[in-house]
Amino acid sequence: MMLHLIRHGRTPANEKRLYCGHTDVPLSEQGRQDLMVLKDTVVYPVADVYISSGLRRASESLRILFEREPDLVIEELKELNHGVFEMKSYDELKDDPEYQRWIGDTYNEASPDGESGAVFEKRVKAGLDKLLGIDADSIVAVSHGGVIASIMERLFPGQRNFYQWQPRNGRGYTLDINKNNAELISEI
Numbered sequence: 001m002m003l004h005l006i007r008h009g010r011t012p013a014n015e016k017r018l019y020c021g022h023t024d025v026p027l028s029e030q031g032r033q034d035l036m037v038l039k040d041t042v043v044y045p046v047a048d049v050y051i052s053s054g055l056r057r058a059s060e061s062l063r064i065l066f067e068r069e070p071d072l073v074i075e076e077l078k079e080l081n082h083g084v085f086e087m088k089s090y091d092e093l094k095d096d097p098e099y100q101r102w103i104g105d106t107y108n109e110a111s112p113d114g115e116s117g118a119v120f121e122k123r124v125k126a127g128l129d130k131l132l133g134i135d136a137d138s139i140v141a142v143s144h145g146g147v148i149a150s151i152m153e154r155l156f157p158g159q160r161n162f163y164q165w166q167p168r169n170g171r172g173y174t175l176d177i178n179k180n181n182a183e184l185i186s187e188i
Contacts, residue, residue, distance in 0.1 A: 006172035076127030079144035083114025
């Protein structure tokens with residue numbers, strides 16, 4: 001199966017450097033414009049099935065890049081839930097003891113009303129299992145930077161760290177996946 005993982009376009013939260021995981025924000029005007037430019041300059045894949053995380057920014061990006069609605073929503077492919085830290089910046093949070101506790105070990109610690117990195121990783125794995133269970137030769141999944149990085153870290157351990165796997169907005173990876181292995185074919 002060819003799996004194409006693509007990160008959504010830029011949002012107002014990205015532009016303001018806010019924690020934004022489960023908050024359902026749209027693309028910014030600049031994000032829409034950037035995707036239109038990419039659509040004219042990048043060869044995006046054609047697939048049998050098109051999937052979104054269900055959040056507006058992912059579905060809107062899919063509509064812009066592929067001129068269609070998603071065939072399926074896989075909610076496990078949503079970004080990390082930052083809980084009470086959603087839509088806040090580092091500067092707003094840096095002196096908060098709960099934030100300091102969380103940022104000190106985001107893998108094991110959950111933000112208040114949010115999820116830990118370990119819970120996020122388990123959820124994303126369930127989403128990847130759903131993707132791989134679809135009977136199709138090719139799939140486009142428009143999702144989020146953290147989700148894509150988590151998938152890539154799982155499939156290609158030790159090759160890059162989580163942050164190095166996060167693609168820029170509107171970009172991603174094409175993978176050839178079968179039961180025994182995954183191969184990185186190209187970056188989008």
